[in-house]
Amino acid sequence: MTAIEHGVLYRLLGRLGRACATRPRSVLAAWLVLIAGLAAAVALNGRPTDNDVTLPGSDAQVARDLLERADPGTRDANAQLVLHAGSGRLDDPARADVLAGVAARIGGIAHVVQVLPPSAERGSLSADGRTGYLTLTFDVPPRSLDRPVADAVLAAAAPARDAGIDTVPGGALAAAADRTGSRTSELLGLAAAVIVLLFAFGGLVAAALPIVTALLTLAGALSVIGLAGHLTGIPAVAATLATMVGLGVGIDYALFLITRHRQQLADGVPVADAVAHSVASSGSAVLFAGGTVVIALGGLAVAEVPLLATLAWTTGIAVGFAVAGAVTLLPAMLAVLGGRIDALRVARRRGGAGRSGWGRLAGAVSRRPWRCALLTTALLGALAYPALDLSLGQIDAGSNPPGSAARQSFDLLAGGFGPGVNGPLTVVLPLDPPATGAADPRLAALTDAVRAVPGVAAAGPAALSGGATATVRVTPRTAPGDPRTAQLVTALRAVRVDGTAPHVGGATATRADLADRLSARMPAVIAVVVALSALLLLLAFRAPVVALKAAVMNLVSIGAAYGALTAVFSWGWGVTLLGLDGPVPVESYVPTMLFALLFGLSMDYEVFLLTAVQEVWQRTTDNTASVREGLAATGRVITSAACIMVVVFASFTLHTDPVIKMFGLGMAVAITVDATVVRGLLVPATMALLGPANWWRPTRRRTVVTGS
Structure with missing residues (x-):
C-alpha cells in the first residue's frame, strides 16, 4: 500500500x-x-x-551599490517622454518654447520632482535634432508608476502633439503605459x-x-x-x-x-x-x-x-x-x-472506451517493450535535439509588439541615437585615495580607457560621485539584447586604471551577469530538484527504482520543451505565427524556471498513474497486469487533465510579452509529450522491461541474538 x-x-x-x-x-x-x-x-x-533586477554578488550589483552609497538618489524612477519631429528640429525656438511649457505642465503632476527638456549637452537630443526626450524624475520607486501616471504625462504633452511632435512614453513610463487589464x-x-x-x-x-x-x-x-x-x-x-x-x-x-x-x-x-x-x-x-x-x-x-x-x-x-x-x-x-x-x-x-483503449495500448507496448522503448527514445531525442543549440540571452523592448509604447520608444531612440542608447552601461571606478577634485588624472585616464574599448559608441566624460567614485556613462554600438553588448561588458571590466579594475552596472550588465550565473548554477539546480522530487516519490511509494525512473522520465519531457524553445525562438521556426517579427533570444531565466515548474507538474501525473499501478501490483504481483490496469484506470482522467493544462498554457502564447510566450509554448509542449509519448509509451515499456524490479525495496538484515 x-x-x-x-x-x-x-x-x-x-x-x-x-x-x-x-x-x-x-x-x-x-x-x-x-x-x-x-x-x-x-x-x-x-x-x-517592479521589473528591476538585482543580483547580489555580481559585478553589476557592486557597481550599483557603489553608486547608491555615493548618491542615494540614484534609485529614483527616471523615465522618458520620447519626442520625434517628422521635419525640422526639436530645438527650433518655437518648438523649444512649446517643450518648455510641456515640461512645466508635467512638473505639476504628482510625484514628478524634475523634468529636463531635450539637450545636446546632456545627450538627450539626436545629432539631426529630430529625436530627443524629456527626462522625468519621480520621488517614488518604478513599481509605483501605473497607467494613470502615464496617461497624465501624455495628457500634459498635448501641446507638443499639436505642434507636430510625436510623444511616446519611454523607460519605466512605457512599462506603466503598456500595463493593461487584457485577459x-x-x-x-x-x-x-x-x-x-x-x-x-x-x-x-x-x-x-x-x-x-x-x-x-x-x-x-x-x-x-x-x-x-x-x-x-x-x-x-x-x-x-x-x-x-x-x-x-x-x-x-x-x-x-x-x-x-x-x-x-x-x-x-x-x-x-x-x-x-x-x-x-x-x-x-x-x-x-x-x-x-x-x-x-x-x-x-x-x-x-x-x-x-x-x-x-x-x-x-x-x-x-x-x-x-x-x-x-x-x-x-x-x-x-x-x-x-x-x-x-x-x-x-463513454466510460469504458477510454479505459479499454488505454489498457490495450499498455498491453501492446508490454508485448514489445524493447522495440517501443527504442523507437520512443529516438523520437524524444529528435524533439530534444535542437536544445543542444540552446543559448541564453536577454529580451529587449525591440522584441515587443510594434504598437506598444515600449517598442515605439525603443525604435525611435534607436533610430535617432543608435541601438545602444536603449541599454546604456555605467562604468564605476572606486578611487583610493579619494579624488580631490575634477582635475584628478584618474578621471581622464578612465575616460580614455573606456573610449578605446571596441564596441563603445559614446562615453564620458568621467564624473565624480561623492569623491571616492568615478563614473562613466557608456553607450554601446549594439542593442541591449545583442550578444555583442554582453561581450562589451566583459571587455570594459578588463580595463585597468592605475591597476584598479572598474565595475560595470546597468540593467543590461545585470542581465548579462544573470545569464552567466544561471549557466553556472543550472547543474546544481537540476541535481537538487531531481533529488528532492525523487526522495518525495520514494517516501510515497517506497520503491527506489520507480522513484529514479520517474525522475528520468520527467527530464525527457523537459528536454523536448527546451528543443521547442530553441527551434521556435532562436531558430525562428514559426515564430511569426506567435506574433513576433523574427527570432529572439531565449531569456536567460526561462529554462531554469521552466525546469522546476515542469518537473513538478509532470510529477503530478506520475503520482496519479503510479498510485493506480501500485494498487494493482500489491493485489496481483503481476507487473504486466498492473501496468495495463493502472494505465487503463487513469488514462481518461489524466488525459483530460493534461489537455486542460495544454490548452491553458498554449493560450498564453497569444500574450504580448515574448517571455510569457516562451513559458506558454515550453510548458504546453512538455505536458503534451509527457501525457502522450512518455506516459502512454515509454513508461509502460520501461516498466515491462524492469518487471518485478520496479517494486524492489531494500530490506534490513535482522541480527538474531541468542542467550547462552
Whole structure:
C-alpha cells in the first residue's frame, strides 16, 4: 500500500472532507469572505510591479551599490517622454518654447520632482535634432508608476502633439503605459478548458465546478501577490506566470477530485461519505502533487537569483491556493450540490472506451517493450535535439509588439541615437585615495580607457560621485539584447586604471551577469530538484527504482520543451505565427524556471498513474497486469487533465510579452509529450522491461541474538 493511501494524511484529509461536507455553507462563506477581503484590499491599495533586477554578488550589483552609497538618489524612477519631429528640429525656438511649457505642465503632476527638456549637452537630443526626450524624475520607486501616471504625462504633452511632435512614453513610463487589464489569453484558455471538461464529464454542472474553484482560488492568490508588491519588488511576469500555473493546476486538481466523487456516488455511497472518501484519497494525491510542485520550485533557491526566488514563491502561492481550494472549497460545493452534480447533461459519457483503449495500448507496448522503448527514445531525442543549440540571452523592448509604447520608444531612440542608447552601461571606478577634485588624472585616464574599448559608441566624460567614485556613462554600438553588448561588458571590466579594475552596472550588465550565473548554477539546480522530487516519490511509494525512473522520465519531457524553445525562438521556426517579427533570444531565466515548474507538474501525473499501478501490483504481483490496469484506470482522467493544462498554457502564447510566450509554448509542449509519448509509451515499456524490479525495496538484515 502506498504512503498516500490509508496513512495518517489519508485519515486527516478524510476528517477534513467530512467536516466540509457537514458544514458546507460555513466553508463557502469563509472562502467568499476571504476572497472578497483580499480583492477589496487590492482595489484600495493597487498591485505595484517592479521589473528591476538585482543580483547580489555580481559585478553589476557592486557597481550599483557603489553608486547608491555615493548618491542615494540614484534609485529614483527616471523615465522618458520620447519626442520625434517628422521635419525640422526639436530645438527650433518655437518648438523649444512649446517643450518648455510641456515640461512645466508635467512638473505639476504628482510625484514628478524634475523634468529636463531635450539637450545636446546632456545627450538627450539626436545629432539631426529630430529625436530627443524629456527626462522625468519621480520621488517614488518604478513599481509605483501605473497607467494613470502615464496617461497624465501624455495628457500634459498635448501641446507638443499639436505642434507636430510625436510623444511616446519611454523607460519605466512605457512599462506603466503598456500595463493593461487584457485577459484574452486567460479567457481563451478557460473556454478551451470548458470544452475539455464537457467531454470528460458530459454535464454543465460538473464541468463548471473546476472552473469556479480555479477562478476563486486564483483570485485569492493574485490578490496576495498584488499586496506583496507593496513590501517587495515583484516583476510583472510573476502575476502572469502565477495565473498560468494557478489556472492549470486549479482545474486539474478539481478534476481529479470530482472524478473520484462521481465514482463514489455511482457506487451508491451517500454524499457526505463520498465527499470524505474523495478528499481522503484523491485529496491526498492532490496534496502530494501540489507539494511536489512547491518543492521543485524551492529547488530554485540554489541558483541564488532573487528574480527566480520571487517567481518561485509567487507561483507557489497560486499552487497552494489551488490545493487548499481542492480539499476545502470544492468538497463544500460538492456537498451542497449532492446528487445534482450530474444535472444539465449535454452528452453521454463513454466510460469504458477510454479505459479499454488505454489498457490495450499498455498491453501492446508490454508485448514489445524493447522495440517501443527504442523507437520512443529516438523520437524524444529528435524533439530534444535542437536544445543542444540552446543559448541564453536577454529580451529587449525591440522584441515587443510594434504598437506598444515600449517598442515605439525603443525604435525611435534607436533610430535617432543608435541601438545602444536603449541599454546604456555605467562604468564605476572606486578611487583610493579619494579624488580631490575634477582635475584628478584618474578621471581622464578612465575616460580614455573606456573610449578605446571596441564596441563603445559614446562615453564620458568621467564624473565624480561623492569623491571616492568615478563614473562613466557608456553607450554601446549594439542593442541591449545583442550578444555583442554582453561581450562589451566583459571587455570594459578588463580595463585597468592605475591597476584598479572598474565595475560595470546597468540593467543590461545585470542581465548579462544573470545569464552567466544561471549557466553556472543550472547543474546544481537540476541535481537538487531531481533529488528532492525523487526522495518525495520514494517516501510515497517506497520503491527506489520507480522513484529514479520517474525522475528520468520527467527530464525527457523537459528536454523536448527546451528543443521547442530553441527551434521556435532562436531558430525562428514559426515564430511569426506567435506574433513576433523574427527570432529572439531565449531569456536567460526561462529554462531554469521552466525546469522546476515542469518537473513538478509532470510529477503530478506520475503520482496519479503510479498510485493506480501500485494498487494493482500489491493485489496481483503481476507487473504486466498492473501496468495495463493502472494505465487503463487513469488514462481518461489524466488525459483530460493534461489537455486542460495544454490548452491553458498554449493560450498564453497569444500574450504580448515574448517571455510569457516562451513559458506558454515550453510548458504546453512538455505536458503534451509527457501525457502522450512518455506516459502512454515509454513508461509502460520501461516498466515491462524492469518487471518485478520496479517494486524492489531494500530490506534490513535482522541480527538474531541468542542467550547462552
